[in-house]
Amino acid sequence: MTGRRLSTFEKYLTVWVALCIVAGIALGRAAPGLAVALDSLSVYQVSVPIAIALFFMMYPIMVKIDFAEVLRAAKTPKPVALTLFINWAVKPFTMYLLATFFLGYVFIG
Template sequence: MQRKLSIFEGYLTLWVFLCIGIGIVLGKVAPSFAKFLDGLAIYVGEAPVVSIPIALCLFLMMYPIMVKIDFAEVLKAGKSIKPVGLTLFVNWAIKPFTMYVIAYFFLGILFRHLIGTNVLDYVKMPFGLDLPVGAVHGDGTVVMYEGTKMLAIPLWRSYLAGAILLGIAPCTAMVLVWGYLARGNDGHTLVMVAINSLTMLFFYGPLGGFLLGV
């Protein structure tokens, strides 16, 4: 007997877009609450490294699926070299570079004038970096903004950086969700999530720095 999707599972795409819309509206009508949520994080120095609300939501999303996995299947899946190797190759040798090309085409060429070529974004300087006002770092210039040294960079470059960083990161939590909904091999899915999470520790930083030019 095939398992039928619940209403929540069947309309998952709708809920995703609904949450995106709620987040946008919340940021507009209650920016202080959005900043409060953003501040709920684990910090290293002055840099937030782990968002507690996001970590909690990811746990709640993954836990129901994790408890249903047959770990005997996990051991079998771990011995399947070909799908694991293919996934790693696509994740780190193809996907980041195709994402860079797509993002640059849309944000750096097609929509660049729509975003505004002279519109600036002010971002914090990299952790541990202290440059004088007027110094150039990458595509940014160090300026004083609201009493703090910040990097002033073109807004389209910020969008491009965000798209690149998002494209580099292999999806983890949602892989479990989509694999479960597609009635895939949960054991193999769990192995791939674990391997993706492990390889991110080694490849994400260097590859991100290379594509961003920092």
């Protein structure tokens, strides 16, 4: 095996995720008013606690960006343009069709 070994956290990541899910469910049952309190911490319908949590989730990934590679990607615009086109012109309609199919036909009950 080449490369570095997994840390204990990485090795048992599935267990940690499951424990966090169980802890979240237990916290929701034990303190049902907490969801309302957190929901009140929103600005222009944007939840501040969720925004903070998303920042801390994305920051480590953003720090590892190789900006030289980003500049190289800008020099070859075809793949970047194709990705932008797919993400902004095709995917929203695909997701709308999938949502309409599942919510309108499959899960109708």
